Amino acid sequence: MAADSRQAPRPSRMRAIPARAAPPRRPGRNGRPQMNAAATSTPYGREFYLDQQDGSLRSAAAVVPHILESFHPGSVVDVGCGVGTWLSVVRQAGVQDVLGLDGDYVDRSLLKIPPADFLSADLRQPLPVVRGFDLAMCLEVAEHLPEAAGAALVRQLTALAPVVVFSAAIPGQAGTDHINEQWQDYWRARFAAEGFAAYDVIRPRIWNDDRVDFWYRQNLVCYVRAGHPVAAGLTPVAEGASLNFVHPALFQRALEQADMFLSRAVSMLPRLAAKAMKRRLPGARAPDRETG
Numbered sequence: 001m002a003a004d005s006r007q008a009p010r011p012s013r014m015r016a017i018p019a020r021a022a023p024p025r026r027p028g029r030n031g032r033p034q035m036n037a038a039a040t041s042t043p044y045g046r047e048f049y050l051d052q053q054d055g056s057l058r059s060a061a062a063v064v065p066h067i068l069e070s071f072h073p074g075s076v077v078d079v080g081c082g083v084g085t086w087l088s089v090v091r092q093a094g095v096q097d098v099l100g101l102d103g104d105y106v107d108r109s110l111l112k113i114p115p116a117d118f119l120s121a122d123l124r125q126p127l128p129v130v131r132g133f134d135l136a137m138c139l140e141v142a143e144h145l146p147e148a149a150g151a152a153l154v155r156q157l158t159a160l161a162p163v164v165v166f167s168a169a170i171p172g173q174a175g176t177d178h179i180n181e182q183w184q185d186y187w188r189a190r191f192a193a194e195g196f197a198a199y200d201v202i203r204p205r206i207w208n209d210d211r212v213d214f215w216y217r218q219n220l221v222c223y224v225r226a227g228h229p230v231a232a233g234l235t236p237v238a239e240g241a242s243l244n245f246v247h248p249a250l251f252q253r254a255l256e257q258a259d260m261f262l263s264r265a266v267s268m269l270p271r272l273a274a275k276a277m278k279r280r281l282p283g284a285r286a287p288d289r290e291t292g
């Protein structure tokens with residue numbers, strides 16, 4: 001792991017995270033394996049972040065104001081922050097006390113936040129943070145983690161802040177290294193085990209906002225520690241009500257992919273039928289064994 005360039009937090013703001021059992025080893029950025037780029041290739045290099053930065057920035061610009069309006073945090077931590085796009089929008093909105101955690105493979109030249117606000121961290125290990133924040137974000141990260149690591153991730157998030165803004169891919173969403181796609185209710189149960197209630201206060205505001213990538217519109221749920229005053233005036237999700245939703249954009253993508261598959265299959269039928277007929281003709285030579 002590269003040396004941490006972040007300045008030491010001011011002692012007056014320090015708060016130790018409660019001791020926890022060490023979680024199972026798990027990948028870094030958004031659960032992605034932390035690697036030395038010089039020694040091992042990773043799908044989360046420079047090109048990955050360049051390809052997704054526009055959509056991420058556009059989404060953050062639309063969503064962050066709703067988050068700040070709902071919870072009024074004075075400090076924010078983003079676990080799996082990538083190049084810090086969401087935190088850059090948080091800072092522009094006036095919250096300067098931020099920290100982003102991600103793998104050592106993140107190209108520092110692409111950071112959207114000051115290097116002092118970025119902390120290199122292997123998310124497979126206990127997070128190297130010894131202070132608390134008003135709000136934690138973890139956006140489209142958990143689906144990259146083994147299922148056994150899910151509870152450990154939630155425990156660490158709930159130790160970092162009394163409010164957690166959480167988004168993770170659902171089954172069938174698909175994406176790079178998605179190994180643990182779970183329904184929203186699955187994560188709700190994990191947070192409930194840590195004493196956090198679900199507040200679905202952001203999704204209704206962004207559901208039809210085309211500036212926001214559909215996975216945030218579909219998956220983003222807020223969790224608040226029971227009894228915390230920040231939840232005053234907000235209504236938690238009712239007991240027994242489900243958080244499981246599929247956004248029409250994902251459904252449409254699935255339909256298009258199914259149609260593409262069907263069209264390809266239909267286009268192959270004449271050739272397959274011709275081969276079958278040839279095999280059935282009297283005196284037809286046995287077909288050559290195909291390889292590949």
